[in-house]
Amino acid sequence: xxxxxxxxxxxxxxxxxxxxxxxxxxxxxxxxxxxxxxxxxxxxxxxxxxxxxxxxxxxxxxxxxxxxxxxxxxxxxxxxxxxxxxxxxxxxxxxxxxxxxxxxxxxxxxxxxxxxxxxxxxxxxxxxxxxxxxxxxxxxxxxxxxxxxxxxxxxxxxxxxxxxxxxxxxxxxxxxxxxxxxxxxxxxxxxxxxxxxxxxxxxxxxxxxxxxxxxxxxxxxxxxxxxxxxxxxxxxxxxxxxxxxxxxxxxxxxxxxxxxxxxxxxxxxxxxxxxxxxxxxxxxxxxxxxxxxxxxxxxxxxxxxxxxxxxxxxxxxxxxxxxxxxxxxxxxxxxxxxxxxxxxxxxxxxxxxxxxxxxxxxxxxxxxxxxxxxxxxxxxxxxxxxxxxxxxxxxxxxxxxxxxxxxxxxxxxxxxxxxxxxxxxxxxxxxxxxxxxxxxxxxxxxxxxxxxxxxxxxxxxxxxxxxxxxxxxxxxxxxxxxxxxxxxxxxxxxxxxxxxxxxxxxxxxxxxxxxxxxxxxxxxxxxxxxxxxxxxxxxxxxxxxxxxxxxxxxxxxxxxxxxxxxxxxxxxxxxxxxxxxxxxxxxxxxxxxxxxxxxxxxxxxxxxxxxxxxxxxxxxxxxxxxxxxxxxxxxxxxxxxxxxxxxxxxxxxx
Amino acid sequence: xxxxxxxxxxxxxxxxxxxxxxxxxxxxxxxxxxxxxxxxxxxxxxxxxxxxxxxxxxxxxxxxxxxxxxxxxxxxxxxxxxxxxxxxxxxxxxxxxxxxxxxxxxxxxxxxxxxxxxxxxxxxxxxxxxxxxxxxxxxxxxxxxxxxxxxxxxxxxxxxxxxxxxxxxxxxxxxxxxxxxxxxxxxxxxxxxxxxxxxxxxxxxxxxxxxxxxxxxxxxxxxxxxxxxxxxxxxxxxxxxxxxxxxxxxxxxxxxxxxxxxxxxxxxxxxxxxxxxxxx
Ligand SMILES: Nc1ncnc2c1ncn2[C@@H]1O[C@H](COP(=O)(O)OP(=O)(O)OP(=O)(O)O)[C@@H](O)[C@H]1O
Ligand code: SF4
Ligand SMILES: [Mg+2]
Numbered sequence: 001x002x003x004x005x006x007x008x009x010x011x012x013x014x015x016x017x018x019x020x021x022x023x024x025x026x027x028x029x030x031x032x033x034x035x036x037x038x039x040x041x042x043x044x045x046x047x048x049x050x051x052x053x054x055x056x057x058x059x060x061x062x063x064x065x066x067x068x069x070x071x072x073x074x075x076x077x078x079x080x081x082x083x084x085x086x087x088x089x090x091x092x093x094x095x096x097x098x099x100x101x102x103x104x105x106x107x108x109x110x111x112x113x114x115x116x117x118x119x120x121x122x123x124x125x126x127x128x129x130x131x132x133x134x135x136x137x138x139x140x141x142x143x144x145x146x147x148x149x150x151x152x153x154x155x156x157x158x159x160x161x162x163x164x165x166x167x168x169x170x171x172x173x174x175x176x177x178x179x180x181x182x183x184x185x186x187x188x189x190x191x192x193x194x195x196x197x198x199x200x201x202x203x204x205x206x207x208x209x210x211x212x213x214x215x216x217x218x219x220x221x222x223x224x225x226x227x228x229x230x231x232x233x234x235x236x237x238x239x240x241x242x243x244x245x246x247x248x249x250x251x252x253x254x255x256x257x258x259x260x261x262x263x264x265x266x267x268x269x270x271x272x273x274x275x276x277x278x279x280x281x282x283x284x285x286x287x288x289x290x291x292x293x294x295x296x297x298x299x300x301x302x303x304x305x306x307x308x309x310x311x312x313x314x315x316x317x318x319x320x321x322x323x324x325x326x327x328x329x330x331x332x333x334x335x336x337x338x339x340x341x342x343x344x345x346x347x348x349x350x351x352x353x354x355x356x357x358x359x360x361x362x363x364x365x366x367x368x369x370x371x372x373x374x375x376x377x378x379x380x381x382x383x384x385x386x387x388x389x390x391x392x393x394x395x396x397x398x399x400x401x402x403x404x405x406x407x408x409x410x411x412x413x414x415x416x417x418x419x420x421x422x423x424x425x426x427x428x429x430x431x432x433x434x435x436x437x438x439x440x441x442x443x444x445x446x447x448x449x450x451x452x453x454x455x456x457x458x459x460x461x462x463x464x465x466x467x468x469x470x471x472x473x474x475x476x477x478x479x480x481x482x483x484x485x486x487x488x489x490x491x492x493x494x495x496x497x498x499x500x501x502x503x504x505x506x507x508x509x510x511x512x513x514x515x516x517x518x519x520x521x522x523x524x525x526x527x528x529x530x531x532x533x534x535x536x537x538x539x540x541x542x543x544x545x546x547x548x549x550x551x552x553x554x555x556x557x558x559x560x561x562x563x564x565x566x567x568x569x570x571x572x573x574x575x576x577x578x579x580x581x582x583x584x585x586x587x588x589x590x591x592x593x594x595x596x597x598x599x600x601x602x603x604x605x606x607x608x609x610x611x612x613x614x615x616x617x618x619x620x621x622x623x624x625x626x627x628x629x630x631x632x633x634x635x636x637x638x639x640x641x642x643x644x645x646x647x648x649x650x651x652x653x654x
Numbered sequence: 655x656x657x658x659x660x661x662x663x664x665x666x667x668x669x670x671x672x673x674x675x676x677x678x679x680x681x682x683x684x685x686x687x688x689x690x691x692x693x694x695x696x697x698x699x700x701x702x703x704x705x706x707x708x709x710x711x712x713x714x715x716x717x718x719x720x721x722x723x724x725x726x727x728x729x730x731x732x733x734x735x736x737x738x739x740x741x742x743x744x745x746x747x748x749x750x751x752x753x754x755x756x757x758x759x760x761x762x763x764x765x766x767x768x769x770x771x772x773x774x775x776x777x778x779x780x781x782x783x784x785x786x787x788x789x790x791x792x793x794x795x796x797x798x799x800x801x802x803x804x805x806x807x808x809x810x811x812x813x814x815x816x817x818x819x820x821x822x823x824x825x826x827x828x829x830x831x832x833x834x835x836x837x838x839x840x841x842x843x844x845x846x847x848x849x850x851x852x853x854x855x856x857x858x859x860x861x862x863x864x865x866x867x868x869x870x871x872x873x874x875x876x877x878x879x880x881x882x883x884x885x886x887x888x889x890x891x892x893x894x895x896x897x898x899x900x901x902x903x904x905x906x907x908x909x910x911x912x913x914x915x916x917x918x919x920x921x922x923x924x925x926x927x928x929x930x931x932x933x934x
Pocket of ligand 1: 670671681701702704705706707709865
């Protein structure tokens with residue numbers, strides 16, 4: 001079963017993020033303000049700003065003229081007169097450093113600016129327009145990357161008589177292709193977004209779409225790359241000076257100062273320190289700044305961002321109550337199951353105090369909207385909670401095994417042989433590198449062993465039992481060569497390989513067309529009749545529940561709010577949430593008229609009220625609903641977590 | 655009713671080239687003829703890949719038809735230029751399925767809704783603001799929505815905002831491509847109600863695309879059923895979806911699992927909203 005199970009429940013399925021449907025609290029502060037909350041970013045930025053300001057106002061700030069000779073104090077270390085000492089000609093090192101920044105920073109800036117302009121313009125155009133522009137782009141990128149950069153730089157410098165501006169621009173161009181590819185990649189993604197289509201439909205000019213819709217999405221990468229590259233360009237600048245290019249003495253540059261220091265290193269090693277540290281810190285600051293920008297822009301696009309999720313901890317007080325005794329007649333008996341998941345601000349209980357029974361051979365539905373905890377409940381049953389997820393309290397009794405206390409190896413042997421899973425995305429649940437036959441083979445071998453032929457024979461038997469028309473040809477195919485319906489049949493065959501007593505089916509037909517859905521449901525029913533297997537069917541579709549389930553549990557915001565035989569529940573729901581869901585089905589409304597609807601949406605776990613979780617959306621809510629509401633038994637075989645369930649009956653008969 | 659109605663599609667054909675050189679192309683729409691009048695909803699139903707979205711996209715100018723004509727108020731817009739599109743954008747708008755990718759995450763709702771008014775209509779800042787606030791109110795969103803980002807809203811709220819974006823331009827026709835397929839049942843009901851209200855109030859025509867027959871029946875005056883890019887049956891919504899003529903439609907309808915036993919009367923029904931003209 002691992003092939004199916006591990007991929008699907010390893011992470012909470014996309015329909016049930018813990019943050020669910022309600023507004024995730026995303027900070028609205030602009031990126032730059034959030035950047036300023038990071039100490040390292042602030043220090044880096046301050047240092048760079050300081051360098052730039054010093055260079056700009058060098059004439060005012062520098063204590064000496066950088067060319068002033070003071071032959072009485074040659075090669076002095078730091079002193080009161082010369083804070084950073086003097087060089088072999090007695091010139092003030094601090095002043096030369098400040099003036100040197102003018103040349104070095106301008107060179108770095110030229111390179112970075114060229115880099116950004118070339119990278120963004122080409123990447124954006126290639127990604128957005130595609131077609132031949134993209135082909136030319138790809139070709140050009142390959143060519144430029146193949147060119148040996150240093151040699152070109154040296155040639156450029158020779159041809160242009162050592163002009164560093166031209167050389168730095170060339171450096172920018174030569175380094176741009178990798179960056180342009182990044183921009184193109186992001187643009188390709190953004191181009192698929194529906195809001196681009198919507199903008200086109202409105203007739204917005206292409207220029208506007210590019211500048212306002214696409215460009216902002218790439219500003220993150222642009223700033224990161226530009227910052228990193230600026231630092232690298234400073235180093236190249238110094239390196240070229242070392243080779244004797246660029247501005248010639250006596251005009252100070254950082255690279256030039258390093259060379260001068262190197263030539264007198266035996267007499268005064270200190271001289272290497274000021275320009276070396278200045279340059280190293282500048283490069284480091286650019287790198288740190290780039291990283292910080294990357295992190296903050298990632299925060300911004302993330303759908304979840306944390307605040308106040310911790311509050312739910314305070315509410316846990318309502319939960320712990322001694323778990324009831326498991327039902328001895330049940331195959332699966334869950335009592336008081338409470339599951340917590342990590343959220344950005346701590347952890348939250350996303351399933352609370354769930355009781356659930358499935359008897360042998362029974363089909364039980366688990367119904368509710370996304371964010372109500374259906375999938376997490378299923379993954380808890382199978383011991384497949386996502387990383388950081390934890391069963392806080394409760395028992396999960398499968399036959400004579402308590403799955404919450406069972407060890408890893410026991411769990412593994414139970415999965416597949418006694419309890420199996422099929423999931424919502426049939427094709428994605430299969431391993432793309434093996435054929436369907438190989439994947440069924442592996443499970444057959446694990447559960448029964450036997451010779452190669454015996455295993456394959458059993459595989460074909462299984463594929464036949466899920467009514468695949470040509471099992472041999474299906475066995476030879478890879479998952480991507482199967483339609484959704486065929487893939488789901490293969491997944492069911494795999495689930496059956498261990499002859500489980502209980503099949504957990506998590507939205508098994510949601511991704512399929514109705515005609516295929518009907519076939520799969522029929523198949524499940526007949527297999528169940530043949531083998532006496534029990535099924536726990538998770539779905540949001542009442543039609544599916546009505547068609548195949550005997551009993552159903554309705555979940556809302558982590559709680560089971562109602563359970564009853566299906567026909568009785570559909571006929572007379574005893575919880576306002578089930579009643580509201582049933583009434584909002586378009587098939588039950590009068591065409592063209594308002595559907596009954598429940599106001600609002602399912603709140604995020606952190607926002608669940610202390611009392612009845614449904615209260616904020618409930619038309620029947622009163623003060624009595626502000627305290628935790630236990631499950632009660634309004635009629636034999638029926639449970640409701642509502643203090644006013646009787647009003648639903650009055651409402652129906654009035 | 656004008657001679658050619660609000661939208662008329664004649665013999666539309668759309669082909670997609672195969673992905674690789676040797677793959678055969680896909681005929682995503684083949685001889686499709688449809689028509690929508692003012693304040694009318696035409697439902698388009700069919701299974702995945704039957705060409706529903708392709709037809710909507712052709713009307714929106716997002717895919718190029720290989721043959722056939724698309725007439726908007728009698729005028730041929732099949733091969734509209736970018737400039738003509740800009741003008742058409744004031745009459746034909748769209749609401750897509752995916753509430754997560756249909757709004758630009760890095761722009762505020764106010765910017766997204768206002769840009770068309772400012773750029774296409776050339777309105778000033780103040781007038782734009784008033785317009786946008788007005789439309790947001792119509793879809794039931796609070797006024798402070800304007801200064802917020804899409805990430806701050808739930809799927810249902812985003813879909814309301816996407817509807818607001820379509821309405822800002824005061825269109826006559828809205829292409830609704832699976833507008834509620836990504837939403838939960840209770841939220842779907844809210845959005846469907848909103849779309850019905852807006853149609854009654856503004857006289858909008860809808861091309862309503864969905865794979866869900868119950869939803870299409872609930873929303874549409876007339877329904878067309880698609881199979882492999884062809885319309886196999888079209889007619890009044892009740893007739894087509896309850897007593898289909900075509901074999902395929904019968905299969906489709908029979909496949910929908912039903913809860914219903916006996917509920918004929920609308921549970922908790924409220925004031926009727928449909929203007930009678932469509933149903934007659
Ligand atoms: N851009 C495209 N390039 C190539 N083929 C495409 C493209 N868009 C659609 N198709 C193909 O055209 C056919 C019709 O697709 P379309 O998206 O219109 O179907 P649909 O009815 O909207 O399906 P769904 O219910 O899955 O949205 C399909 O075979 C599809 O693979
Ligand atoms: S307990 Fe109160 S709030 Fe909760 S469902 Fe019942 S009536 Fe509504
Ligand atoms: Mg579609």
